[in-house]
Amino acid sequence: GENVEQHPSTLSVQEGDSAVIKCTYSDSASNYFPWYKQELGKRPQLIIDIRSNVGEKKDQRIAVTLNKTAKHFSLHITETQPEDSAVYFCAVLDFGNEKLTFGTGTRLTIIP
Amino acid sequence: DTEVTQTPKHLVMGMTNKKSLKCEQHMGHRAMYWYKQKAKKPPELMFVYSYEKLSINESVPSRFSPECPNSSLLNLHLHALQPEDSALYLCASSFYESLNADEQFFGPGTRLTVL
Numbered sequence: 260g261e262n263v264e265q266h267p268s269t270l271s272v273q274e275g276d277s278a279v280i281k282c283t284y285s286d287s288a289s290n291y292f293p294w295y296k297q298e299l300g301k302r303p304q305l306i307i308d309i310r311s312n313v314g315e316k317k318d319q320r321i322a323v324t325l326n327k328t329a330k331h332f333s334l335h336i337t338e339t340q341p342e343d344s345a346v347y348f349c350a351v352l353d354f355g356n357e358k359l360t361f362g363t364g365t366r367l368t369i370i371p
Numbered sequence: 372d373t374e375v376t377q378t379p380k381h382l383v384m385g386m387t388n389k390k391s392l393k394c395e396q397h398m399g400h401r402a403m404y405w406y407k408q409k410a411k412k413p414p415e416l417m418f419v420y421s422y423e424k425l426s427i428n429e430s431v432p433s434r435f436s437p438e439c440p441n442s443s444l445l446n447l448h449l450h451a452l453q454p455e456d457s458a459l460y461l462c463a464s465s466f467y468e469s470l471n472a473d474e475q476f477f478g479p480g481t482r483l484t485v486l
Binding site for chain 2: 291293295301302303304305308348356357358359360361362363364
C-alpha cells in the first residue's frame with residue numbers, strides 16, 4: 260500500500276513569515292493529493308488539493324507544488340496569521356480506489 | 372445541505388455494550404467512509420462504501436460492523452469493544468467517480484470512550 264511521510268512534525272513560525280510542509284509518497288500511480296487542516300477538537304477540512312496533471316496550484320495565501328518524478332509535494336503558506344495555527348495533514352489517494360492515506364501531521368504554531 | 376453530520380457527539384460505553392454511530396449526508400455523494408483517529412495521530416481508514424456496497428475493509432476487527440442502509444446514511448455498529456478502541460470516529464463522503472478523485476468531506480466525529 261501507499262506510504263506517506265510528512266515533515267516536519269512541528270513547526271513554529273513568526274506571524275507574517277512563510278511556512279512550508281513537505282510530504283513524500285511511494286506509489287507513482289497515485290494521482291490526487293489533498294491537504295487538510297485540523298484544529299483542536301474539530302474535523303479535518305480540505306484547504307487545497309492538487310492532481311497529478313498539475314505542477315502547482317495557488318489559492319490566496321496557500322499554494323501546493325507537486326513533483327511527480329521525485330514523488331513529493333509541498334504546502335506553502337505565506338503571510339502567516341495566528342488563525343493558521345493547527346495540525347496539517349497531507350494525504351494521497353490510491354489510484355483506482357477511494358483509499359486516502361494520510362501523512363503523520365505537522366503541528367504549526369504561529370507566534371504573534 | 373453541504374455538511375456531513377454525525378451522532379452522537381460523545382459516547383461512553385462498557386465493553387459488553389452494543390451501540391451504534393450514525394452518519395448522514397445529503398450532498399448526493401455516492402461514497403462514504405469510516406475513519407478512526409487516535410490522539411495526535413492521522414485519521415486511519417476503516418471502511419469504504421461505494422454506491423451502498425462495501426468496497427474496502429481495512430482488516431478491521433469484527434467487533435466493528437458497518438452498514439449502509441441507503442445512499443445518505445452510514446452506520447457503524449459497535450459490540451464488545453476494548454478500551455484501546457477509544458478514539459474519535461470520523462465519517463466522510465465524496466462524489467466518487469472511478470479514477471476521478473475528489474474531495475472527501477468529513478463529519479465532526481464521535482468521540483468514543485470504552486471503559
